[in-house]
Amino acid sequence: NAGVMQNPRHLVRRRGQEARLRCSPMKGHSHVYWYRQLPEEGLKFMVYLQKENIIDESGMPKERFSAEFPKEGPSILRIQQVVRGDSAAYFCASSPSRGLETQYFGPGTRLLVL
Amino acid sequence: DAKTTQPPSMDCAEGRAANLPCNHSTISGNEYVYWYRQIHSQGPQYIIHGLKNNETNEMASLIITEDRKSSTLILPHATLRDTAVYYCILHGRGGSEKLVFGKGMKLTVNP
Numbered sequence: 001n002a003g004v005m006q007n008p009r010h011l012v013r014r015r016g017q018e019a020r021l022r023c024s025p026m027k028g029h030s031h032v033y034w035y036r037q038l039p040e041e042g043l044k045f046m047v048y049l050q051k052e053n054i055i056d057e058s059g060m061p062k063e064r065f066s067a068e069f070p071k072e073g074p075s076i077l078r079i080q081q082v083v084r085g086d087s088a089a090y091f092c093a094s095s096p097s098r099g100l101e102t103q104y105f106g107p108g109t110r111l112l113v114l
Numbered sequence: 115d116a117k118t119t120q121p122p123s124m125d126c127a128e129g130r131a132a133n134l135p136c137n138h139s140t141i142s143g144n145e146y147v148y149w150y151r152q153i154h155s156q157g158p159q160y161i162i163h164g165l166k167n168n169e170t171n172e173m174a175s176l177i178i179t180e181d182r183k184s185s186t187l188i189l190p191h192a193t194l195r196d197t198a199v200y201y202c203i204l205h206g207r208g209g210s211e212k213l214v215f216g217k218g219m220k221l222t223v224n225p
């Protein structure tokens with residue numbers, strides 16, 4: 001059973017460009033969570049999605065960031081007009097259902113904004 | 115903010131048991147204690163979780179005190195590959211789905 005897949009693993013963008021991060025959950029998992037880890041800091045929750053629905057986006061910056069989890073295909077975290085402060089590791093986790101379910105994490109995407 | 119307190123770092127000799135403490139004095143009745151670890155440059159890895167009974171799996175054992183205000187993660191025979199940042203997290207049924215990571219504890223296993 002393949003684990004959570006994230007791509008790309010490394011992404012370099014110039015200021016003002018768009019970054020698209022993809023997450024494919026574990027087989028049978030329909031719940032996805034995105035977390036961000038700034039350099040030398042802990043992980044911070046960003047958003048929680050179920051297929052076609054955003055359940056909790058309390059950790060998402062108000063501007064430039066959006067997330068989706070379509071009926072078909074991976075979850076996408078989109079960052080528009082990136083700035084240097086967006087440089088971080090972005091981790092996706094998945095779980096099979098809502099409630100008290102263990103979240104399994106992917107390897108992360110490391111975004112570097114030049 | 116994280117509701118758990120862990121020492122910032124700990125060293126352990128390879129082959130010895132590593133006992134990682136965590137304080138959670140304000141734990142609620144419906145909150146489980148979860149442990150994750152993050153090996154350098156990797157995603158967090160689930161280790162174990164428990165409510166009030168001691169738990170054991172192929173990776174570790176979790177000992178929760180009777181009053182549930184603290185717990186200890188035990189790695190019975192630490193290896194160099196167990197060097198990582200370990201996070202003790204409370205996660206409750208009926209609450210937010212998000213995991214709240216604190217600063218964790220850096221465990222260094224020495225040869």
